[in-house]
Amino acid sequence: MKTxxxxxxxxxxxxxxxxxxxxxxxxxxxxxxxxxxxxxxVAVAKFLRDDAELALDFLSNVTGVDWPDKxxxxxxKVTKMVTKTVEGTEQQVEETVEETRKRVEPGYLEVVYHxxxxxxxxGPVVFRMRTGNRADDVKLPSMTPVWRSAEYxxxxxxxxxxxxxxxxxxxxRILMWxxxxxxxxxxxxxxxxxxxxxxxxxxxxxxxxxxxQAAAAAAAEGQKGAAQ
Amino acid sequence: MxxxxxxxxxxxxxxxxxxxxxxxxxxxxxxxDLLEVSMGPHHPxxxxxxxxxxxxDGERIVRLKPVFGYLHRxxxxxxxxxxxxxxxxxxxxLDYICSLTNNWAYALAVEKLVGQEVxxxxxxxxxxxxxxxxxxxxxxSVGFLIQDxxxxxxxxxxxxxxxxxxxxxxxxxxxSRMMCNYMRFGGCRVDATPEWLDxxxxxxxxxxxxxxxxxxxxxxxxxxxxxxxxxxxLRPELAVSAGVTGPALRASGVNYDIRxxxxxxxxxxxxxxVPLGEHGDVYDRFMIRLLELRQSIRILEQALKDVxxxxxxxxxxxIRNFRPKPGEAYGRIEAPKGELGFYLISDGTGxxxxxxxxxxxxxxxxxxxxxxxxxSVADVVLIxxxxxxxxxxxDR
Numbered sequence: 165m166k167t168x169x170x171x172x173x174x175x176x177x178x179x180x181x182x183x184x185x186x187x188x189x190x191x192x193x194x195x196x197x198x199x200x201x202x203x204x205x206v207a208v209a210k211f212l213r214d215d216a217e218l219a220l221d222f223l224s225n226v227t228g229v230d231w232p233d234k235x236x237x238x239x240x241k242v243t244k245m246v247t248k249t250v251e252g253t254e255q256q257v258e259e260t261v262e263e264t265r266k267r268v269e270p271g272y273l274e275v276v277y278h279x280x281x282x283x284x285x286x287g288p289v290v291f292r293m294r295t296g297n298r299a300d301d302v303k304l305p306s307m308t309p310v311w312r313s314a315e316y317x318x319x320x321x322x323x324x325x326x327x328x329x330x331x332x333x334x335x336x337r338i339l340m341w342x343x344x345x346x347x348x349x350x351x352x353x354x355x356x357x358x359x360x361x362x363x364x365x366x367x368x369x370x371x372x373x374x375x376x377q378a379a380a381a382a383a384a385e386g387q388k389g390a391a392q
Numbered sequence: 393m394x395x396x397x398x399x400x401x402x403x404x405x406x407x408x409x410x411x412x413x414x415x416x417x418x419x420x421x422x423x424x425d426l427l428e429v430s431m432g433p434h435h436p437x438x439x440x441x442x443x444x445x446x447x448x449d450g451e452r453i454v455r456l457k458p459v460f461g462y463l464h465r466x467x468x469x470x471x472x473x474x475x476x477x478x479x480x481x482x483x484x485x486l487d488y489i490c491s492l493t494n495n496w497a498y499a500l501a502v503e504k505l506v507g508q509e510v511x512x513x514x515x516x517x518x519x520x521x522x523x524x525x526x527x528x529x530x531x532x533s534v535g536f537l538i539q540d541x542x543x544x545x546x547x548x549x550x551x552x553x554x555x556x557x558x559x560x561x562x563x564x565x566x567x568s569r570m571m572c573n574y575m576r577f578g579g580c581r582v583d584a585t586p587e588w589l590d591x592x593x594x595x596x597x598x599x600x601x602x603x604x605x606x607x608x609x610x611x612x613x614x615x616x617x618x619x620x621x622x623x624x625x626l627r628p629e630l631a632v633s634a635g636v637t638g639p640a641l642r643a644s645g646v647n648y649d650i651r652x653x654x655x656x657x658x659x660x661x662x663x664x665x666v667p668l669g670e671h672g673d674v675y676d677r678f679m680i681r682l683l684e685l686r687q688s689i690r691i692l693e694q695a696l697k698d699v700x701x702x703x704x705x706x707x708x709x710x711i712r713n714f715r716p717k718p719g720e721a722y723g724r725i726e727a728p729k730g731e732l733g734f735y736l737i738s739d740g741t742g743x744x745x746x747x748x749x750x751x752x753x754x755x756x757x758x759x760x761x762x763x764x765x766x767x768s769v770a771d772v773v774l775i776x777x778x779x780x781x782x783x784x785x786x787d788r
Contacts, residue, residue, distance in 0.1 A: 189720055191505050191507075191716070191717065191718075191720060191721050192719075193504040193507075193721035221632050222632060222648075224731060224733060225748070227735050227746065229745075278722050278733070278735070278750075282646060282648045285648070285653045290722070312630065312634040312635070313633065316754060316758050317754075339460070339464045340461060341461065348469065349466070
């Protein structure tokens, strides 16, 4: 079985426009993965499946992962001119100060595919794709035309994470019901404030339930007023 | 009210909103009437709450869309909100027929993530309970398949009688018949007593007689053969592409058993065969399970000969404050229903950052429509039964 580096070289030889990055996995499992660009992913996938030596004909697992925007606080050393009183006289002195700065690393949604070969009996080869962001640029190419087993699993990722798979023959929700709005597996998902059927609310839940019911009653009043 | 096939298809794909049941739909291509039937979710043959939107031309299946999620409780989110160990009892509830293999797959994935060793005796115990689980699952799934076919009672109750003996063993070892919660990262929770091992030997020794009886009762039954042979054929190319695993894949003639391929645990020490089917029909899937039952007996007979002594937990295994270093791992086993995998991403904290279950039943359902097209409604019940799904695992 080829190493990830060899697979990367083979992909770049076969699909010249593809740029493949290796994502190292520091865990003892050492299952390193290939990061594919969305534009060339289908061509690369076809190569992985059809190449005689790799023959990765079995797509085992499709996983969605949510990486939200990360706020990173870092300490930076800054050199500044400071006015200071030294020995009774005011002077301009250069001073190095540590400052904490915050920067936001943009988040993305990631889809991870685990491939095996049933003919060669080797694996896994892991590849992943990332969306541009988590809000509007969430399109990725579907692997269903290459491996049928992606069909339901990609529907699940679409349902629970909101990744839109371009080229999927039947992209609908699969576990949640039609008409459900949000994507419950995202890290920032908040359960809807729905306590109408809460039978024994107490403590924190009771407070939220009362607030919710008051708001619902006010809304109903408003509707009644509008109707009259 | 009538709808054209194009409109019908558009509704199926876009909205997924089913028409009220029993409504007639005109299909201009076939020139006949299509009848939409909603099978389930509370149909006795769906093994839980599972629905199929079926379009029929006469009695022939023209379109079939599985609808599920009725049992969805977002198991993967719960996994992210709990510590690694706290998810172990939750895995019992995935495929509630085979809780011990679920435990094993999860333990294996976490052990891959942290590089944990498992003591020899624990490996033996894992293999013994894993194969017992496979046996009772196959007995049960065959029993239910025959039940779905209309032979209510006898074969299923024969199966239940044997399964009960195995569940008694589980109860004696783990304290629970079905929700065993037995394995830990780096071993097993409790040790087996010599009496328990003797009990296993006794049950295993009685199994070949049961297998003979079961095969004599079913395999050459005229009605069973007429109903199942040549029905629900799954081509090997489609099975591989659709990621079908387990007995359903091997019934199509593809030699892929993770016990042989990955040689996880101590499976490389035992001599057993991988039964393969020829036709990929319902009969082959039924037969494969009976043949695998025999192979499990064979593995158990070898394993029970010399179970080594020693600890069942790695003494160096970390239990409190269990925080794997950042990284990820995918671990999989050959569960009775197919490839059961767990994919874990650690960010260095006590909870997994991502906890993914690769359920075999869910992926095997991908080809349900392809297997059913052209057959009759009565066959759908059999084809679904022959895939052997558990909704606790499909919906998670």
